[in-house]
Amino acid sequence: MDADFLIIGGGIAGISAAARLSELGRVIVLEAEDVLAHHASSRSAALYEPRYGASAVVGLSMASGDYFRSLPGVLGARGLMLVGKADGVEAFEHDLQAMAFDRISVAEARTMVPILNPEVVALAGYASHAEDVDTDLLIQGFAREAKGRGAQVLTKARVSAVTKLDGGWRVTSAAGEFTARMIVNAAGAWVDEIARLAGVRTLGFTPYRRSMARIPAPGGLDVSRWPMMFGPGEDWYAKPDAGALIVSPAEEHLMEPHDAWADDMVLAEGLARYEEMVTEPVTRLLASWAGLRTFSPDRVLVIGRDLREPTFFWLAGQGGYGFQTCPAASRLAADLIGGRTPELGADLVAALSPARFG
């Protein structure tokens, strides 16, 4: 066999797994594109908000905090502000509770973000526990770690066939044929396609597009210390980004796996929801893009050996949490593959296991 572990997909899921699995054996990563992290992993809002998502996702995100904090420069102070209108009390109260915000006055909110429109914004909450993640530093760090232990990380290596062998797999890719004892399926929006290629039952993953616009700093203000802001029910959000502001309509539009791009109409509608809350109009876009957030049927990540094909390992369904969960997710993958007792609790491991889909 060429490798112990062959990882399909060079986004944050695959590359973090490569770092952890390189501690256990020979690793090959096959990435279809010219560079690592071409798809979802280069299009995120780069936030670590450990209280975001279903409880198993929160468990993984919380368990990832220590790793992030052990790496200088990966996390940066940001904060998160919830801003609502008078007619949106129910959704506001729900988010306030769910994500442990402190209720603050609109006047206090305006001391942090002076462009909030006091005639429209009636409700505000603030949480300091959300932080920026330097996603590039993270990806490069994992890649360096994996390569340092001898992992082969190959780009331009789209996988086109996966064949079961005695005691392993043969994988045909644009970079050649490889054999391995185990396959780790970390192909993002394409995970069910990889399962199909391998003759493994698909689990019903759904990629949803989310668009993003970068706009100049409103009113030419220094936005660098503003918190990320979002509307109740997550119907828009805005975040400082390299001296500008990124604004997302926060849509979830079902898509086939593909190289996603922003929908102009959806973007315009989302920008209008943001604009309604502020005093500075959006005058132009600096850039726009979109990415696919891929969810399992219960919106929780899927981490574990396939129930019927135990040498086929799922590392899938990262949804909107792929960065903030990657340290604990990749550690769990290595624990399960290496036969170690997982550091995470048994209930959490079960909630993440593909076995839950029967």
Ligand SMILES: Cc1cc2nc3c(=O)[nH]c(=O)nc-3n(C[C@H](O)[C@H](O)[C@H](O)COP(=O)(O)OP(=O)(O)OC[C@H]3O[C@@H](n4cnc5c(N)ncnc54)[C@H](O)[C@@H]3O)c2cc1C
């Ligand atoms: C707008 C937006 C905002 C987000 N904000 C956040 C955030 O603030 N915080 C957070 O934690 N997460 C966020 N996310 C989610 C995060 O970006 C994703 O969960 C994460 O990037 C998924 O990583 P991945 O490695 O699973 O998928 P990907 O990055 O898509 O990687 C999968 C890789 O598999 C490769 N592949 C597919 N098929 C094949 C094949 N046949 N052969 C070889 N390679 C193949 C693809 O080319 C791709 O590079 C956001 C996502 C979006 C779109």
